Amino acid sequence: xxxxxxxxxxxxxxxxxxxxxLDPVRYFTNHSSGKMGFAIARAAAEQGxxxxxxxxxxxxxxxxxxxxxxxxxxxxxxxxxMDAYPKADxxxxxxxxxxxxxxxxxGQKMKKGGEMAIPLVRNPDILAxxxxxxxxxxxxxxxxxxxxxxxxxxxxxxxxxxxxxxxxDLTMAGAGFKADTNxxxxxxxDGTEKELPLMTKDEVARQILHEATQLLTKQ
Ligand code: C5P
Numbered sequence: 001x002x003x004x005x006x007x008x009x010x011x012x013x014x015x016x017x018x019x020x021x022l023d024p025v026r027y028f029t030n031h032s033s034g035k036m037g038f039a040i041a042r043a044a045a046e047q048g049x050x051x052x053x054x055x056x057x058x059x060x061x062x063x064x065x066x067x068x069x070x071x072x073x074x075x076x077x078x079x080x081x082m083d084a085y086p087k088a089d090x091x092x093x094x095x096x097x098x099x100x101x102x103x104x105x106x107g108q109k110m111k112k113g114g115e116m117a118i119p120l121v122r123n124p125d126i127l128a129x130x131x132x133x134x135x136x137x138x139x140x141x142x143x144x145x146x147x148x149x150x151x152x153x154x155x156x157x158x159x160x161x162x163x164x165x166x167x168x169d170l171t172m173a174g175a176g177f178k179a180d181t182n183x184x185x186x187x188x189x190d191g192t193e194k195e196l197p198l199m200t201k202d203e204v205a206r207q208i209l210h211e212a213t214q215l216l217t218k219q
Contacts, residue, residue: 002047003046003047003048004047004048005047005048006044006047006048006049006209006213007048007049008048008050009044009048009049009050009089009090009213009216010049010050010052010087010088010089010090011041011044011049011050011051011052011088011089011090011091011092012051012052012054012081012084012085012088012090012091012092013037013040013041013044013051013052013053013054013091013092013093013094014037014053014054014055014077014081014092014093014094014095014097014126015032015034015036015037015038015040015041015053015054015055015056015058015094015095016032016033016034016037016055016056016057016058016095016096017029017030017031017032017034017056017057017058017095017096017098018056018071018072018073018074018076018077018095018096018097018098018123019056019057019072019073019098020073020074020098020100020101020102020123021072021073021101021102021105022102022105022106022110022118023105023106023107023108023109023110024106024107024108024109025109026109026110028098028100028101028102029057029098030096030098031096031177031178032056032058032095032096032177033058033059033060033177033178034055034056034058034060035060035178035179035180035201036094036142036182036201036204036205037053037055037092037094037095038053038055038058038060038062038063039201039202039204039205040092040094040205040208040209041053041063041066042063042064042066042202042205043202043205043206043209044205044209045063045064045065045066046063046065047209051063051065051066051067052066052067052069052084052088053066053067053068053069054069054071054077054080054081054084054095055068055069055070055071055095056071056072056077056095056096057070057072069084073098073101074097074098074101074123074124074126075101075123075124077095077097077126078123078124078126078129081093081126081130082126082129085130085133085137088137089136089137089138089216090137090138090140090212090213090216091130091137091138091139091140092140092208092212093126093127093130093139093140093141093142094142094166095126096144097123097125097126098123099122099123099125100120100121100122100123101120101121101123102118102119102120102121103119103120103121104119125160127139127141127160127162128159128160128161130160131160131161131162132161134161136219138163138164138212138213138215138216138219139160139161139162139163139164140162140163140164140165140166140208140212141156141157141160141162141164141165141166142165142166142167142168143156143165143166143167143168144168144170144176144177145167145168145169145170146169146170146171147171149167149169149185150167150185150187152167153165153167153185153187154187157187157189162189163188163189163212163215164186164187164188164189164208164211164212164215165186165187166184166185166186166208167184167185167186167187168182168183168184169183169185174198175198179201180200180201181198181199181200181201182198182199182200182201182204183196183197183198183199184196184204184208186207186208186211188215194211
C-alpha cells in the first residue's frame with residue numbers, strides 16, 4: 001500500500017500477555033506471543049501512522065518507527081494505555097490481559113507445604129475503561145474464544161462499547177496464539193460481520209486496519 005495511507009493517524013496498539021507476579025520467582029501469564037499486535041503496529045507504521053505500541057513481555061523485534069512501551073503487569077498496561085489515549089484516534093487492543101492477579105505479592109519465595117490456594121483479585125478491564133471514556137476514538141477489541149464465538153464476541157462488543165471486535169476461534173487449526181496465520185471474524189457495532197479466510201497475521205493486520213480506519217472516516 002501507499003506509504004502515507006495512514007499519515008496523521010494516531011494509534012495505540014496493545015500486544016502480548018501480561019505477567020502477574022506471585023512472589024520473586026513466580027508469576028501467572030498466558031500463551032499470547034504478541035505476534036498479532038506487533039503485526040498491526042508494523043503495518044500501520046509502514047503506511048505512515050503514528051503508532052504507540054504497549055506490549056507485555058514478548059520475544060519479538062520492535063517494528064521500525066513505532067514507539068514501544070514495554071510493560072509487565074495489567075496495571076502497568078492500564079496506566080500506559082490511559083496516558084496515550086487522549087491523543088489517539090484509534091485503539092486496537094490485541095493484548096491478552098490477565099483478568100486476575102494474586103491478591104498479595106509475597107516479598108519472599110513462598111515455601112511448599114501441603115495443599116495451597118492462591119487468592120486472586122480482578123485486574124482493571126482496560127478496554128472497558130476506554131469504552132467509558134470514549135469521545136471520538138474508534139475502539140477495536142479482540143475476543144479469543146474456545147466456544148460460542150459469536151455470542152461471546154458480540155457480548156464484549158456491546159459491554160465494552162467497542163466499534164469492532166476481532167473474533168478468534170482458538171479451536172481452529174491455523175488460528176490463535178503462537179501461529180503465524182489466523183482465521184478471524186470481524187463484528188461491527190451496526191450488527192454486520194465479515195469473515196476472513198485463513199491468512200497470515202500480516203494480512204489480517206492490514207485487513208483490520210482497513211476496516212477500522214473506514215469506521216473513522218464514517219463517523
Ligand atoms: O479478556 P477478554 O476476552 O474480555 O478480552 C477482550 C478484549 O478486552 C481484548 O481486546 C483485550 O485486550 C481487552 N481486555 C483489556 N483488559 C482486560 C481484559 C481484556 O483491555 N483486563
